[in-house]
Amino acid sequence: MNTSTNLFEQIALDLQVHGVSIQSLEANEPVLLALSKRLEHLSQKDFYRAGIGRQEDHIKNKKIRRDKIHWLDNSDPDEALFLSYMQDLQSYLNRRLFLGLFSYECHFAQYEPGAFYKKHLDAFKGETNRILSTVLYLNPNWQCTDGGELAIYDPQNHEQLLQVVTPNYGTLVTFLSDEFPHEVLPAKKTRYSIAGWFRVNTSVGGNIDPPQ
Ligand SMILES: O=C(O)CCC(=O)C(=O)O
Numbered sequence: 001m002n003t004s005t006n007l008f009e010q011i012a013l014d015l016q017v018h019g020v021s022i023q024s025l026e027a028n029e030p031v032l033l034a035l036s037k038r039l040e041h042l043s044q045k046d047f048y049r050a051g052i053g054r055q056e057d058h059i060k061n062k063k064i065r066r067d068k069i070h071w072l073d074n075s076d077p078d079e080a081l082f083l084s085y086m087q088d089l090q091s092y093l094n095r096r097l098f099l100g101l102f103s104y105e106c107h108f109a110q111y112e113p114g115a116f117y118k119k120h121l122d123a124f125k126g127e128t129n130r131i132l133s134t135v136l137y138l139n140p141n142w143q144c145t146d147g148g149e150l151a152i153y154d155p156q157n158h159e160q161l162l163q164v165v166t167p168n169y170g171t172l173v174t175f176l177s178d179e180f181p182h183e184v185l186p187a188k189k190t191r192y193s194i195a196g197w198f199r200v201n202t203s204v205g206g207n208i209d210p211p212q
């Protein structure tokens, strides 16, 4: 078994038992280095203010989330390397857990000091084809006093805190999109992550659902 297979198996087991997985991608240095290099080359104009679903109300948006995002695609080789890695994870999880995952979409997110994302679910039962959420953190030397933690809540009791995840470089969180409420606590330093979603295909009449 190579290191990716070990990690993929660990994620599959975590999901099976808990519905949430917190692992480290640090053994896969090439992918992390490629993403860090890509982040260095992206400029402020490559990021734009994120919205919530089809909600276009800017004031309301700003009360809920303050991150800026940049979608990944295959035209950039460093982004493509990560997308291909997540494609391998998708295939593994489909073989192992029969999830029928069909596509993966993801964006870099930049949280400037003071930015947050209030408690939310990434998917509502029956209303979306987002099945699994992933978040990968890209912050070297993040200190516990830097804030910006991901707080994950109990699916049965949305007030009950389950886990607090420090956004350390290489940490990869995976969870069931319509089960786990979560929030990003205000960051004190600029915080980078890649948030992504594995989706099932809900196409009708042969029209494939657009990936984003
Ligand atoms: O960056 C994070 O820790 C989570 C972001 C998130 O929940 C989202 O983008 O939906």
Ligand SMILES: [Fe+2]
Residues within 6 Å of the ligand: 120, 121, 122, 133, 182
């Ligand atoms: Fe989320």
